[in-house]
Amino acid sequence: MSKVIVSGIQPTGGLNIGTYIGAMKNWKQLQDEYDCMYMVVDMHSITVRPDPAELRERCLSFVAQYIACGIDPKKNTLFIQSHVREHAELAWILNCYTGMGELNRMTQFKEKSQKNQSNINSALFTYPVLMAADILLYQTDLVPVGQDQKQHLEITRDIAHRFNNHHNGEYFKIPEPFIPKIGAKIMSLQEPCSKMSKSDTTSKATVYLLDEAKTVTKKFKSAVTDSGDEITFDEINKPGVSNLITIYGAITNQSQEDVVKHFEGKRYGHLKVETAERMNEFLDPIRSQYNELMDDKTFLLQTLKDGAERASEKAEKTLKAVKEVIGFLPA
Ligand code: ATP
Ligand code: LTN
Secondary structure, X not given: OOOEXXXXXXXXXXXXXXXXHHHHHHHHHHOXXXXXXXXXXXXXXXXXXXXXXXHHHHHHHHHHHHHHOOOOOOOOEXXXXXXXXXXXXXXXXXXXXXXXXHHHOOHHHHHHHHHOOOOOOHHHHHHHHHXXXXXHOOOOOEEEOOXXXXXXXXXXXXHHHHHHHHOOOOOOOOOEEEOOOOOOOOEOOOOOOOXXXXXXXXXXXXXXXXXXXXXXXXXXXXXXXXXXXXXXXXXXXXXXXXXXXXXXXXXXXXXXXXHHHHOXXXXXXXXXXXXXXXXXXXXXXXXXXXXXXXXXHHHHHHHHHHHHHHHHHHHHHHHHHHHHHHOOOOO
């Protein structure tokens, strides 16, 4: 039996080169060998109460972008989280096995509640429990995510251990995070000491997968770099330059050393222009396949219907065993 891989992205903002390099690039690499389940986590995204029409459109758009990036719908199970009702059911149960204290330590909650003080709802607080349900339902081995999700993986493991221990059995497999060695935290092009973010739609900080070529070029040209003029990898003293080296290496599949060697004797300007060129070569086919897919909504909807059916079959088994052991009377 091949290992099970689960991951997901919230349909907020837009997919960008940070989400691609940190997460989706690994999704693609894992798809040939493993049983992969990749979802759009719409239930997570309603913590910010999105516009309903935009949410629907974004869910389809994200799936089209997954496929355009090379996530093959024939090899993987692609689905929308809310189409598989077991996620919400298991999340409620797992809430009863999660401490307020451990949720209080989550840095993402602290950051998000600080950013959005007018809507600190309780779902934002219990968000990691729903994520734990997403993962534990499928007896998952590996979860390919970026660095910022490591803490959520740790709490998932703690919840799973607690449930298993309390009920003296292996109801949930204990999942491992799968975080890339290079590119686990792509930085903002404008503030190279903070993470490039999906919801940063106002500035030139984030390069979206669907940005037009000339926008991509403009964003890289105005990327903030560092003092000095030598192109070297040094995240402490040259965070801007190092971020560009990482991005360049990730999309051309070269090591950081090779990239530095390639730019020996050149200036920061060369690095920015060439990174933009490589990026546009990388994004061109993605953009055109995306447009084709969005013209074939029937195909996208059928893919999601098949995906949800496959996912439900697996999720149902775990949830049935869980309900039994906690003492729910069978319906
Ligand atoms: P938002 O800004 O909407 O909260 P986000 O930009 O943090 O979102 P997520 O939806 O939380 O993006 O992330 C999706 C996946 O991509 C996660 O696995 C996350 O770790 C990874 N990821 C997101 N941004 C980056 C980044 N800048 N570098 C590397 N990985 C990233
Ligand atoms: N919390 C994650 C998204 C997410 C996820 C998951 C990732 C929700 N459920 C299950 C991996 C596995 C984030 O990126 N903000």
